[in-house]
Amino acid sequence: MKHLGSTLLLLAALPATPVFAQTACQPxxxxxxxxxxxxxxxxxxxxxxxxxxxxxxxxxxxxxxxxxxxxxxxxxxxxxxxxxxxIAFRETPTTFDSVGTKMTGVLIEPPGASDAKRPLVVMVHGSERTSPIGGLYGYAMAAQGISVFVYDKRGTGGSEGEYTQNFELLAEDAAQALDQARSMAAGRFGRAGFFGGSQGGWVAPLAATRTKADFVAIGFGLVASPIEEDREQMVSEVRAAGLGGDAVALVNRLSQATARLLLSDFREGYDALDAVRREMADKPWAAKVEGEYSGAIARMPNDELRRIGRARVDNLELIWDYDAVAALKKLDASLLWVLAGEDREAPIETTRAALLGLAKEGKSVDVYLFPQTDHGMWEFTTDADGERHVTRITDGYLKLLGDWIKRDVRGAYGHAERLTPKS
Structure with a gap:
């Protein structure tokens, strides 16, 4: 997942050709x-x-x-x-307050008589700055008979405040969003909870510990800290390049060095970083290592890191050593976690192990994996240079989310593999 202003949750566009095959389509x-x-x-x-x-x-x-x-x-x-x-949805715009900030949102309700058993879900952002209001995913959930509340993340769209990636603050916003949605849909819903994609995998479970939630559903999120994410991305990169244990050990040391810089506000860790740089100097592959941020840090001179490293890398209040497992252990709600089997932005090894461990401890956790999918649950092709080109969201993903939230999971969901026993 890219924390420095990149879109995480949803890929906004596939290439469009200038051929106007349709002219009369209505939203x-x-x-x-x-x-x-x-x-x-x-x-x-x-x-x-x-x-x-x-x-x-x-x-x-x-x-x-x-x-x-x-x-x-x-x-x-x-x-x-x-x-x-x-489908004639009922759409009700609103504003609500969260930590002294005015937020904007919309409640989308399926048509027909009020259904006191209809689920209500709040959609929690990834790290994108684009508005989910009027977007594809809220309507895709509502089309499955679910009431959906979408809101603009603080500092984006119509919401006030400063854009941030501080999980604690974002969780407060999400909790307030659910409270607002409950009041708006009073008498017209049953279970209520959260869906979060990508960075929402950190925020939504934390929000569910701040307000009453019956469920949390997560797509392609992490049960790992941003520091662990960076390390796992680099490990994935060197393994994909066919490199062995020495390269894995070296990028692990690089991650440790850059983590010390981040956790000390760029005051400590330069000696360790210089030592790793010396080891990397004669490795042709080292110049291509990226991770989430370590590759960029390794290529910046120390004097530049001291002057502007924090402003460049650590300007969004990210909680670098966030304990995602601790938040899930506090969670008193059923949990769905859907993994992308070939996720390059959020490698799944640590997350899968943590989730299966929680399931063995008795937590209500359903874990599914869609093989041959990348971040965002995208299927892809790979060219001769190893570059991936996304094609479509994998079949079964959207339906699985809807059915699980409605407690109506049955049959197969595309190529999904269930990793936990049925709850």
Missing amino acids: GTYAAPDSDFVVLVPSPSVAAPGLRYMFRDGRRGATTEAGVPLTCGTDAVTVGGKRWAR
């Missing part, structure tokens, strides 16, 4: 009689009048591309020769 969510659906929304990455689309099975693209698998009408779309009608 909305359209459902088939068998509960399949497609969401169409405007996107900055798609030239008007085009829209971004996403099906329940994870197919995504732009209506401006050739070969779009739907045609549009006024209040419906046609898919495979069948008419899919627009």
